[in-house]
Amino acid sequence: MEDLKKHTLFILSLLTAAAAAAAAAWQVPQVPCFFIFGDSLVDNGNNNGLLTLARANYMPYGIDFPQGVSGRFTNGRTTVDVLAQLLGFRDFIPPYSTAQRNELLRGVNFASGAAGIRDETGNNLGEHYPFTEQVAHFRQTVQVMRRLFRRNDTKLYNHLSKCILFVGMGSNDYLNNYFMPNFYTTSSVYSPKAYAAVLQEDYSRLLNQLYELGARKIVIMGVGQIGCIPYELARLSVPTSQTENRCNEKINTIINIFNNGLLEMVKRFNQATSNSKFIYVNTYKSSRDLVMNSKSYGFDVIDKGCCGVGRNNGQITCLPLQTPCVNRNNYLFWDAFHPTDVANEIYAMKAYNSTSASDVYPMNIKQLALI
Numbered sequence: 627m628e629d630l631k632k633h634t635l636f637i638l639s640l641l642t643a644a645a646a647a648a649a650a651a652w653q654v655p656q657v658p659c660f661f662i663f664g665d666s667l668v669d670n671g672n673n674n675g676l677l678t679l680a681r682a683n684y685m686p687y688g689i690d691f692p693q694g695v696s697g698r699f700t701n702g703r704t705t706v707d708v709l710a711q712l713l714g715f716r717d718f719i720p721p722y723s724t725a726q727r728n729e730l731l732r733g734v735n736f737a738s739g740a741a742g743i744r745d746e747t748g749n750n751l752g753e754h755y756p757f758t759e760q761v762a763h764f765r766q767t768v769q770v771m772r773r774l775f776r777r778n779d780t781k782l783y784n785h786l787s788k789c790i791l792f793v794g795m796g797s798n799d800y801l802n803n804y805f806m807p808n809f810y811t812t813s814s815v816y817s818p819k820a821y822a823a824v825l826q827e828d829y830s831r832l833l834n835q836l837y838e839l840g841a842r843k844i845v846i847m848g849v850g851q852i853g854c855i856p857y858e859l860a861r862l863s864v865p866t867s868q869t870e871n872r873c874n875e876k877i878n879t880i881i882n883i884f885n886n887g888l889l890e891m892v893k894r895f896n897q898a899t900s901n902s903k904f905i906y907v908n909t910y911k912s913s914r915d916l917v918m919n920s921k922s923y924g925f926d927v928i929d930k931g932c933c934g935v936g937r938n939n940g941q942i943t944c945l946p947l948q949t950p951c952v953n954r955n956n957y958l959f960w961d962a963f964h965p966t967d968v969a970n971e972i973y974a975m976k977a978y979n980s981t982s983a984s985d986v987y988p989m990n991i992k993q994l995a996l997i
């Protein structure tokens with residue numbers, strides 16, 4: 627009798643597992659396609675074959691990623707990996723550099739470490755795909771999609787109008803350009819305000835190209851508090867224990883000027899186009915929130931990378947085969963520049979379903995998927 631019960635339970639749990647697997651297999655994502663543009667915060671391997679220092683296809687990068695080392699600049703998932711999961715995609719979105727032709731309809735990731743809005747941004751690190759080139763890759767992708775739809779433009783544009791495009795650019799235009807006066811002249815040519823304005827001009831022009839190619843749901847990710855990353859903390863002359871909130875506020879103020887402009891840009895796009903929706907994700911605010919309320923998010927360490935070298939583990943990024951910290955879920959930063967998997971999960975969650983207009987404007991990604 628006991629045996630029979632056990633047996634029945636076993637069969638039942640097998641059935642449940644099978645049903646769950648079937649449900650997963652038949653799961654339909656909330657949007658048919660997801661395209662990603664950006665820098666190392668969301669790159670998933672596009673730089674692997676390039677001659678550049680902006681590469682992460684070695685251990686311990688990917689130490690907590692299901693498929694191991696991939697070229698992602700973190701221990702596990704990036705923010706867009708988590709977003710893909712929240713949107714109901716069964717598999718992560720593949721990098722453009724290795725994507726198969728038949729994967730293009732579902733979306734690919736064009737992001738490239740060191741990339742910026744300006745073409746020269748990141749050249750100090752080596753080869754990469756600036757935003758201009760990422761947009762060119764999207765144009766080529768749309769051409770292939772058109773052939774896959776047998777040149778039926780009704781079908782093509784209907785499909786494209788449902789895709790979510792995630793765009794996260796700008797961090798490197800500061801980190802690997804404006805704040806690097808030995809390599810770039812921008813900080814002597816432009817005031818912070820003027821620089822933000824020229825960046826926005828280029829950004830708008832390239833976003834407009836995405837719109838003209840058929841994109842209708844576009845997520846613009848703001849720049850986080852760069853003044854609080856281990857790399858900048860390591861460069862502070864005062865120890866971080868003595869600064870008011872452990873950040874370089876001069877840098878944060880300059881980043882804020884850029885972000886305020888981004889929000890205005892998103893409003894302008896929404897006014898100018900009735901058949902599309904642009905949303906602004908306030909990464910600056912959420913990164914501030916993670917620092918200010920670190921304990922409630924479970925972070926014990928917010929001023930050091932889990933893996934790295936020198937002050938704050940922030941002077942050099944995580945080196946090949948270096949041993950990272952063990953308690954990675956308690957670290958906000960994985961290395962000198964990039965958040966950990968758990969931090970990326972929080973960023974993604976806020977972008978996906980926050981109901982506060984100061985986090986996501988004018989709506990969240992979940993709502994964007996539904997319209």
Ligand SMILES: *[C@@H]1O[C@H](CO)[C@@H](O)[C@H](O)[C@H]1NC(C)=O
Nearest residue numbers: 776777778779780781782784
């Ligand atoms: C293109 O696709 C639409 C929508 O599926 C269909 O109604 C139309 O007949 C197609 N046009 C051609 C020329 O096949």
Ligand SMILES: *[C@@H]1O[C@H](CO)[C@@H](O)[C@H](O)[C@H]1NC(C)=O
Nearest residue numbers: 712974975976978979980981
């Ligand atoms: C947002 O979604 C996540 C994941 O589904 C969930 O855990 C969280 O409670 C949600 N938050 C809100 C405010 O709805």
